[in-house]
Amino acid sequence: MILAIDTSAGTAVAVVDRDGGVLAEKTVADTRRHAEVVGTLIEAATTEAGIAPGDLSAVVAGVGPGPFTGLRVGIAAARAYAFGAGVPCLAVGSHDAVAFERLSAQAGRTVADAGGRLDSPLVVVTDARRREVAWTAWSGLDDDGLPVAVDGPALVGPALLDEATGASSGWPRTDPDDTVVSAGALGMLAERLFEHGRPFADAAPLYLREPDVTPAARPKTVSQ
Amino acid sequence: MTETTATSTRPPSAAAPVVLGIETSCDETGVGIVRGTELLANVISSSMDEHARYGGVVPEVAARAHLEAMEPALRAALAEAGLGLDEVDAIAVTSGPGLAGALMVGVGAAKALALATGKPLYAVNHLVGHVGADVLRDDGSDLELPTIALLVSGGHTSLLHVRDLVDDVELLGETIDDAAGEAFDKVARLLGLPYPGGPHIDRVAVGGDPAAIRFPRGLTLPKDMAAHRWDFSFSGLKTAVARWVERRRDEGQEVPVADVAASFREAVADVLLTKALAACADLGVPRLLLGGGVVANARVRQLAEERCAAAGVELRVPPLSLCTDNGAMIAALGAQLVSRGRAPSPLDFGADSTLPVTVVQV
Ligand SMILES: [Zn+2]
Numbered sequence: 001m002i003l004a005i006d007t008s009a010g011t012a013v014a015v016v017d018r019d020g021g022v023l024a025e026k027t028v029a030d031t032r033r034h035a036e037v038v039g040t041l042i043e044a045a046t047t048e049a050g051i052a053p054g055d056l057s058a059v060v061a062g063v064g065p066g067p068f069t070g071l072r073v074g075i076a077a078a079r080a081y082a083f084g085a086g087v088p089c090l091a092v093g094s095h096d097a098v099a100f101e102r103l104s105a106q107a108g109r110t111v112a113d114a115g116g117r118l119d120s121p122l123v124v125v126t127d128a129r130r131r132e133v134a135w136t137a138w139s140g141l142d143d144d145g146l147p148v149a150v151d152g153p154a155l156v157g158p159a160l161l162d163e164a165t166g167a168s169s170g171w172p173r174t175d176p177d178d179t180v181v182s183a184g185a186l187g188m189l190a191e192r193l194f195e196h197g198r199p200f201a202d203a204a205p206l207y208l209r210e211p212d213v214t215p216a217a218r219p220k221t222v223s224q
Numbered sequence: 225m226t227e228t229t230a231t232s233t234r235p236p237s238a239a240a241p242v243v244l245g246i247e248t249s250c251d252e253t254g255v256g257i258v259r260g261t262e263l264l265a266n267v268i269s270s271s272m273d274e275h276a277r278y279g280g281v282v283p284e285v286a287a288r289a290h291l292e293a294m295e296p297a298l299r300a301a302l303a304e305a306g307l308g309l310d311e312v313d314a315i316a317v318t319s320g321p322g323l324a325g326a327l328m329v330g331v332g333a334a335k336a337l338a339l340a341t342g343k344p345l346y347a348v349n350h351l352v353g354h355v356g357a358d359v360l361r362d363d364g365s366d367l368e369l370p371t372i373a374l375l376v377s378g379g380h381t382s383l384l385h386v387r388d389l390v391d392d393v394e395l396l397g398e399t400i401d402d403a404a405g406e407a408f409d410k411v412a413r414l415l416g417l418p419y420p421g422g423p424h425i426d427r428v429a430v431g432g433d434p435a436a437i438r439f440p441r442g443l444t445l446p447k448d449m450a451a452h453r454w455d456f457s458f459s460g461l462k463t464a465v466a467r468w469v470e471r472r473r474d475e476g477q478e479v480p481v482a483d484v485a486a487s488f489r490e491a492v493a494d495v496l497l498t499k500a501l502a503a504c505a506d507l508g509v510p511r512l513l514l515g516g517g518v519v520a521n522a523r524v525r526q527l528a529e530e531r532c533a534a535a536g537v538e539l540r541v542p543p544l545s546l547c548t549d550n551g552a553m554i555a556a557l558g559a560q561l562v563s564r565g566r567a568p569s570p571l572d573f574g575a576d577s578t579l580p581v582t583v584v585q586v
Contacts, residue, residue: 005336035328036574039335043571046339053340068284069325072291076329077336079295084309084340211288215280 001051003059003081004187005042007034007074008066008094009126009180013041015049016187018195021112024048025184031127034073042081045183053085060190062094062181064206065134065153066126071205091201092190094181095124095136098174099147101185103140111188115145121171126179128155133176134208135161137168144196146189155208241313241562244301245555246294246337248330249322249350250379251275251286253293255301256552257312258559261359265304266545266552269293276419280409281378287325294333301551309341314568316558319347319586320579322379327575335571344568346558347586349579350549351375352393354515355386356557357546371540372396372509374500376524377516377549378405378420381456381496383503384581386513390560395581396503397454400443404492405518407458411465411488415481425485426522432486434523439464439491444498454503461491486523493527500528504537513540519547561585 001023006012011034014025026041026048046053061078064071082089099122104111107118118141128134136152156164158176165171193200240260247254251272257265271289275281302309317334320327331347338345354375358367373384381399386392402410405422412421417428442457443449465488472479500512512532518524519541532539546553566585573586 033574035331036572038332039339039571042336042339053342069287069328072287072325073328073332076291076294076332079291079336080298080333081336081340083295083298084337205288205291207288211282211284213278213282213285215275215278215282 001056002187002190003042003046003056004183004190005038005059005074005078006062006094006097006181006183006186007038007070008062008064011037011041011074012181012183013038013045014183014187015045015051016184016191018191022184022188025182027180027183029180031067031070034070038073038077042077056085056087058082058088058090058190059085060090060092060187062097062186063091063201063204064094065128065208066094067129068207075205090190091203092186092193093153093201093206094186095126095134095153096147097181097186097189098124098179099136099138100189101182102174103138103147104145107141111185115141115192117141117143121168123165123168123171123173124179125161125173125176127176131157133158133161135165137165137171144192146192146196146198153206153208239563241559242307242311243314243316243555243558243562244312245551245553245558246315246317246330246334247350247353247549247551247554248290248326249318249320250326250549251281251289252549253290253297254549254551254554255297256550256555257301257305257307258360258552258555260559260563261556263360263362263552264307265301266550267297267301267304268548268550269297272420279413279419280406283323283325286323287329290326290329294329312341312343314344314346314558314562316346316348316554318350318353318554319573320350320576322350322577324575324577327577331575346561346566347569347573348554348557348561349581349584351380351382351384351581352389352584353553353557355384355513356389356560357515357542357553358513358540359560360546360552360556361542367540368511370509371511371513372500372503372507373513373515374496375515376404376496376518378409379403380516382581383454383500385503385507385509389557390564390566390584393581393584397452397456397499399456399458400452401457401459402462404456404458404496407462407492408518410462414466414469415484422518422521425489428481429485429489429523430482432482434486434490436480436483437468437487439487441491441495441498444495454499456495456499458492461488489521489523493521493524496524497527497531501531501535501537504535510536511538511540515542515547517548520544
């Protein structure tokens with residue numbers, strides 16, 4: 001059983017089980033209220049799934065890419081929940097979850113179904129704010145039904161996406177205004193990665209952008 | 225979930241709850257643990273060094289550092305206290321004021337930790353936390369109220385009237401531009417000294433003449449006192465120092481760094497304590513409590529002792545490790561709320577970068 005948390009776009013929390021699939025999934029699309037809603041969604045998802053923290057084998061954090069301030073809330077929450085529950089915190093890329101969900105659907109499956117190969121390229125594109133998008137190119141699903149990344153993630157202005165994506169420039173893309181990250185997909189992908197002995201992502205957030213180095217002029221009123 | 229063992233040695237009394245406090249409002253990731261008014265752990269992980277080359281706190285750099293420091297700080301605090309998470313009665317976290325992105329890391333972590341452990345969560349005010357730190361003094365003396373509190377750091381310069389720690393705190397005044405700590409940082413940079421400015425200004429001011437240059441005392445003229453009796457302004461002082469130093473350089477003269485540092489520091493200390501003691505006198509409150517990182521400044525402390533003694537005001541200065549931003553002060557304030565039977569905060573609170581001091585608990 002896994003608690004999955006992603007705040008790379010909106011706030012998404014799910015409880016999943018390798019055999020039982022997505023037991024509960026709670027999402028708030030608002031991209032500015034992660035800190036407000038993350039606790040409520042965790043509580044709602046665990047309550048609906050009828051689980052206690054001790055029932056979990058791990059917590060999974062979606063590590064982006066995504067706008068920093070929001071992205072960090074989910075990772076901080078996932079790490080702290082894992083610490084409190086005494087289970088490991090694992091990292092999975094947020095674009096991985098999008099590719100896993102979209103490509104599984106194309107193969108006629110849900111994220112909870114056992115997977116299989118699909119050769120169908122896809123470029124996942126999400127909003128990165130400041131007139132940029134984040135993109136990752138996928139060639140399809142492998143024999144275990146896991147998404148295969150071939151390029152990215154990287155940031156670029158939307159107008160330069162053709163140029164930046166190079167070899168994958170002609171591939172279908174997700175619409176950054178309409179690409180949400182499903183915590184259910186994130187959690188089920190983690191279950192499959194674990195099941196097939198695959199590595200997880202690095203724990204560090206995929207910021208893809210250096211911090212602005214302007215010191216806070218008046219710290220108490222500055223935000224990202 | 226782990227059950228609390230029957231052999232736990234912790235007193236069951238609500239008068240001394242074990243509270244874990246999380247503080248991430250600026251550049252210190254603080255996790256502290258208290259039992260009532262007893263300090264059990266105070267772990268601080270600072271990203272100050274990362275900000276040094278920018279001459280001030282960079283919000284995004286601070287927020288990134290909080291995320292990485294949080295779990296190690298939690299582990300270290302529990303180890304220092306010699307407690308397991310199951311022995312903690314409640315969790316407290318800073319909701320504001322502070323840097324929004326930095327606060328959100330602590331808020332997200334605290335909510336998840338509270339849910340994973342089943343502990344009640346208290347979202348509290350950072351500034352009132354600075355006052356709350358005083359209950360942790362180990363000299364056996366109790367915080368006496370009402371008190372005037374002067375809280376001065378790189379992020380805030382505030383004068384409070386505290387009549388009750390958990391439900392009667394009034395903001396008398398605050399800086400209308402730069403925080404005092406920022407002024408130290410900016411003047412240090414002007415003098416070619418490293419960040420953070422406070423300790424370096426202190427260092428080079430030794431042997432300098434504090435009366436060598438009469439720098440302005442912001443908002444102390446009669447017309448300003450009418451509108452801003454208890455407010456502060458350090459922007460004009462910073463500019464005055466810059467002009468003075470530039471004029472010297474333009475004239476090809478040596479800048480007397482020790483005199484400039486000592487005179488600048490004197491101007492800051494003077495205006496801080498003049499206003500704080502005016503508040504004590506105006507409101508008839510014979511107590512002044514200092515908090516915030518600027519309390520580390522030797523001259524500020526010394527002048528506070530002199531002025532308070534002269535005015536018959538009792539001066540309280542918590543230990544320095546509890547004056548700079550820390551989690552123990554947040555835990556201490558949380559413990560006061562628990563002891564007073566306050567209900568935990570609702571789970572949907574956020575980070576409020578401008579949380580007013582009148583809101584002690586969110
Ligand atoms: Zn502070």
